[in-house]
Amino acid sequence: MHDRVCAVVLCLVWVAELVLIATPVPALALAGAAALAAFLVLAAMRTGGHIRALFVVVVAASAAMAWWNEVPQALWHGFERAQIFGAFLPSVLLLRATVESSPRLERLRGRFVRLDPATSQNSTLYGSHVLGSVLNVGAMSILAPVVARGAGDGQRRLLASSAARGVGTAVMWSPFFVAIAFSSQLVPQAPAWQVMAVGVGLTAIGLALSHLLYTPALGRAGFLDSVAQLRPLVGPTIVIVASVVGASVALGLNGLQSVAVVVPVFCVAYAAALGGRAARRIARRTFESFAKLADELFIVVGATILAVTVSALPAVQSLGASMTPGMISGVALMASVIFTLVGFGLAGLHPMIGIGILLPVLAAGDFGIHPAVLVATAVFSWGLSASISMWTLPLVSASIHFGVPVRELLTRRSLAYGLLYAIGGILYLGAVNAVLGPA
Numbered sequence: 074m075h076d077r078v079c080a081v082v083l084c085l086v087w088v089a090e091l092v093l094i095a096t097p098v099p100a101l102a103l104a105g106a107a108a109l110a111a112f113l114v115l116a117a118m119r120t121g122g123h124i125r126a127l128f129v130v131v132v133a134a135s136a137a138m139a140w141w142n143e144v145p146q147a148l149w150h151g152f153e154r155a156q157i158f159g160a161f162l163p164s165v166l167l168l169r170a171t172v173e174s175s176p177r178l179e180r181l182r183g184r185f186v187r188l189d190p191a192t193s194q195n196s197t198l199y200g201s202h203v204l205g206s207v208l209n210v211g212a213m214s215i216l217a218p219v220v221a222r223g224a225g226d227g228q229r230r231l232l233a234s235s236a237a238r239g240v241g242t243a244v245m246w247s248p249f250f251v252a253i254a255f256s257s258q259l260v261p262q263a264p265a266w267q268v269m270a271v272g273v274g275l276t277a278i279g280l281a282l283s284h285l286l287y288t289p290a291l292g293r294a295g296f297l298d299s300v301a302q303l304r305p306l307v308g309p310t311i312v313i314v315a316s317v318v319g320a321s322v323a324l325g326l327n328g329l330q331s332v333a334v335v336v337p338v339f340c341v342a343y344a345a346a347l348g349g350r351a352a353r354r355i356a357r358r359t360f361e362s363f364a365k366l367a368d369e370l371f372i373v374v375g376a377t378i379l380a381v382t383v384s385a386l387p388a389v390q391s392l393g394a395s396m397t398p399g400m401i402s403g404v405a406l407m408a409s410v411i412f413t414l415v416g417f418g419l420a421g422l423h424p425m426i427g428i429g430i431l432l433p434v435l436a437a438g439d440f441g442i443h444p445a446v447l448v449a450t451a452v453f454s455w456g457l458s459a460s461i462s463m464w465t466l467p468l469v470s471a472s473i474h475f476g477v478p479v480r481e482l483l484t485r486r487s488l489a490y491g492l493l494y495a496i497g498g499i500l501y502l503g504a505v506n507a508v509l510g511p512a
Contacts, residue, residue: 075118076364082112083363086159091337094160094330106152109159113374116367124368131375131426135382144385151381154258155374158251160333162366162373163359165249168313169208170358171340174351177305178215190228191291193220195299197232198283201239202276203306206247207313210240210470217474226477233475234482235287238490240467241460242279245453246272248317249336251373252455254329255425256448259380259432265328266318267445268452271505275453278497279460286490313339376429384433402441404503407450410435411495414451418458418465428455443509446502453498461491 089105092098117125132148139147172178197220204212213236221229244252246269253272257265284291291299316339321331344352383389414427428451435447442450459465463472463479472479 075115076361079112079115079119079367080360080363082108082115083159083163083366084360086112086156087163090157090160091333094326094334102153102156105156105159109152109156109370109374112159113370116364116370119364120367120371124371127423127426128371128375131379135379138386139382142386142388144382144387147382147385148378150385151378152374154381155377157258157329157333158254158370158373158377161254161329162251162369163363164333164336165209166362166366167340167355167359168249168336169211170355170362171343172204172207173211173215173358174344174347174355175309177309180305189295190224191288192295192299193224194228194231194235195284195288195291195296196220196302198235198239198280198287199300200303201236202243202280203303203310205240206243207249207310209250210466212236212240213470213474221475229475230477230481231287233471233477234484234487235283236475237467237471237482238279238283238460240470241456242276242283244456244459245275245279245449246270248314248328248332251369251425252452253448254332255373255376256428256432256451256455257328258377259384259429260436260444260448261327262436263444263448264321265331266321268328268448269318271445271449271502272452274501274505275449275456275498278501279456279494282490282494282497286486286493372423372425376423376425379426380429380433383430384437389434389437403506404499406435406440406442407446407502407506408495408499410450411454411457411499414454415458415462415491415495418454418462421462421464424451424455424458441506443506446506446509449505450502453502457491457494457498460494461487 085108086105089101089108093102093105135151136148139145197216200216200220201212204215208215216236217232221232224232244250246253248254248265248269253265253268257263257268284296313335317328317331317335320326320335321328324331324334326334340355344355347355410431414424414431417427418424432447432451435442436444459467461483462468463483468479468482471477472482
C-alpha cells in the first residue's frame with residue numbers, strides 16, 4: 074500500500090512537470106512541488122540510512138550557507154530546479170519497462186548463446202554499453218543470465234568487469250543517465266547535445282582501452298562477430314537518441330525536458346503497437362518501479378539544492394573578478410577536477426555531490442574552458458568513477474548479477490584502465506577545448 078501511494082504521488086509530479094514544460098502555470102508548479110515533497114517524505118521509509126543521512130547533511134549545509142550569506146531563497150530555487158527530475162526519472166523508467174517488453178531482447182539472448190569466452194567478453198562490453206545507454210544498469214539483468222551461463226569464476230569476473238565498463242562508458246554520452254542531465258543544468262550555456270557530442274569521443278577512448286587491456290588477442294573477425302550480435306538494438310537506439318537531440322534543438326528544451334517529453338511519446342506508440350496485454354504489462358512495471366526511485370530522488374534533490382545554493386553565494390558570483398585563469402585553468406584545471414572527483418568516488422562520495430559543488434564555482438569564473446567541455450569533464454569523471462569504484466551502482470550491480478564479490482572487481486588492471494582512461498580523457502578534452510575555444 075505504501076509503495077502504491079508513493080507511485081501515485083510521483084505520477085502527479087510527472088504529469089505536473091510535463092504540463093509545465095509546455096506552459097507555465099504557477100499554481101500547478103506549486104502543486105508539483107508539494108507532491109515532490111510528499112514523495113520524499115513517504116520515500117524516506119524506503120531509502121537507505123546512509124542516503125537519508127547524506128541528504129540531511131547536504132541540505133543542512135546548504136541551509137547554513139544560505140542563512141549565513143543572506144540568500145535563503147536559493148534553497149527554494151534549488152528545490153524548484155530539482156522538480157524536473159520528477160518527470161525525467163519516471164520517463165526513463167517507462168523507457169526501461171518498454172525495452173524490457175520488446176521481442177528484440179529475446180532475439181538478442183539467442184544470439185549470445187554461441188559465443189566463445191573472448192567474444193562473449195567483448196559482446197558483454199558492447200551489449201552493456203548499447204543496452205545501458207537506455208536501460209542504465211538494468212542492462213546487466215538482461216545480459217548476465219545469458220553470457221555468464223556455465224562460466225567459471227574467472228570468466229564471470231571478466232564479464233562483470235566488462236559490463237561495468239560498458240555502462241560506465243555509456244554514461245559519457247547517453248541522455249538517459251542522470252549524469253548529463255544533472256551536470257548540464259548547472260551550466261545552462263552548455264546544451265546537452267554538445268555535451269553528448271564531446272562524450273562520444275570519450276566513449277571511443279574507453280572502448281579502445283578496454284580492447285587493449287582486456288581482449289588484446291581478439292582478432293578483427295571475432296570483434297566484428299561480437300558486435301554484430303547487437304544489430305537488433307542499434308536502429309531503435311539511434312532513432313530515440315536522435316529524437317531526443319532533435320527535440321532539444323528544435324523546441325529549445327534542455328536535456329532533462331527533452332527526455333521527459335520525447336520518451337513517453339515513443340513508449341506509448343510502441344506499447345500500442347505491441348498490443349493491449351503488452352501495454353498493460355509495461356504500465357504495471359513502470360508504476361511498480363516508481364517507489365524504488367527513493368534513493369535517486371533523494372540524491373538528486375539534495376545535490377541540486379546544494380549546487381543552486383553554492384552558485385547563489387556572493388563569493389562564488391564574484392569569483393570571476395577575484396580569481397584569474399593564470400592561477401589554474403584549461404587542461405590543468407580539467408585534470409584537477411577529474412582526479413578529484415574520481416578520487417572522491419573511490420572513497421565512496423557520490424559524484425553528484427562533488428559536481429554540485431565544483432561546477433557552479435567553475436562556471437562562475439573565466440578559467441579558459443568551453444561550457445560544453447566543462448560539463449563533459451564532469452560527466453567523464455562521473456562515468457570513469459562508475460567504471461572502477463566499488464561504491465558505485467554499475468560495479469555493485471555487476472557484482473550481484475554475475476555472482477562476483479564486488480571487491481574482486483577492483484584490481485590492478487581496473488585501476489590501470491582508470492588511470493590510462495583519465496590521461497586519455499584529459500588529452501582529448503584539452504584538444505576539444507582548444508578547437509572550441511573558451512567562450
